Amino acid sequence: ETGVTQTPRHLVMGMTNKKSLKCEQHLGHNAMYWYKQSAKKPLELMFVYNFKEQTENNSVPSRFSPECPNSSHLFLHLHTLQPEDSALYLCASSQGPGIYGYTFGSGTRLTVV
Amino acid sequence: DQQVKQNSPSLSVQEGRISILNCDYTNSMFDYFLWYKKYPAEGPTFLISISSIKDKNEDGRFTVFLNKSAKHLSLHIVPSQPGDSAVYFCAALLNSGNTPLVFGKGTRLSVIA
Numbered sequence: 001e002t003g004v005t006q007t008p009r010h011l012v013m014g015m016t017n018k019k020s021l022k023c024e025q026h027l028g029h030n031a032m033y034w035y036k037q038s039a040k041k042p043l044e045l046m047f048v049y050n051f052k053e054q055t056e057n058n059s060v061p062s063r064f065s066p067e068c069p070n071s072s073h074l075f076l077h078l079h080t081l082q083p084e085d086s087a088l089y090l091c092a093s094s095q096g097p098g099i100y101g102y103t104f105g106s107g108t109r110l111t112v113v
Numbered sequence: 114d115q116q117v118k119q120n121s122p123s124l125s126v127q128e129g130r131i132s133i134l135n136c137d138y139t140n141s142m143f144d145y146f147l148w149y150k151k152y153p154a155e156g157p158t159f160l161i162s163i164s165s166i167k168d169k170n171e172d173g174r175f176t177v178f179l180n181k182s183a184k185h186l187s188l189h190i191v192p193s194q195p196g197d198s199a200v201y202f203c204a205a206l207l208n209s210g211n212t213p214l215v216f217g218k219g220t221r222l223s224v225i226a
Contacts, residue, residue: 006156040122042115042215045214045216090157092156097213104149104157107155107156
């Protein structure tokens with residue numbers, strides 16, 4: 001499989017649940033990203049990983065916890081979320097953070113109830 | 114403070130006519146600009162880009178114009194087709210070589226047949 005794959009595509013979770021989003025890329029890229037897309041807002045960068053190391057945390061609340069076990073996989077662990085965290089969560093990858101060839105996954109549509 | 118601004122949340126254009134999507138930026142250190150297109154339930158896909166050393170880049174029906182003095186770029190689609198209906202994101206890259214893309218809020222284009 002090629003490109004960037006995100007699972008699940010849709011997720012509904014209660015505020016007390018713990019869940020994880022998964023992202024996988026088979027492009028040989030070294031950098032991976034989590035973005036959040038809410039209605040009427042820009043694509044908000046959450047985290048950047050470069051060669052498995054976190055290089056940027058854009059003041060994201062601790063209820064979002066990323067994990068990058070290797071350059072091909074990226075997770076976003078979720079716990080005690082709020083309804084305002086409902087959004088489309090997009091994963092992307094590129095050769096490096098400053099290299100523009102980003103490839104995005106299809107996203108996970110998260111609803112917190 | 115938003116560094117990349119797309120002030121028109123939506124635009125409707127008749128099929129066959131020109132679509133013009135605008136983007137303004139505030140950081141003069143940006144030196145590479147991109148447009149991404151996003152259909153519902155899919156991740157953004159790269160459409161066209163322009164380097165700050167150019168003022169125009171053309172690819173088929175899509176042309177991007179850059180006015181550095183005004184810190185403004187625009188995407189022209191001619192002729193517009195119903196399949197162009199999507200959300201278009203403007204993005205910019207700093208010349209530091211190690212910082213992620215900065216996105217605007219997006220403009221929803223509707224091409225009416």
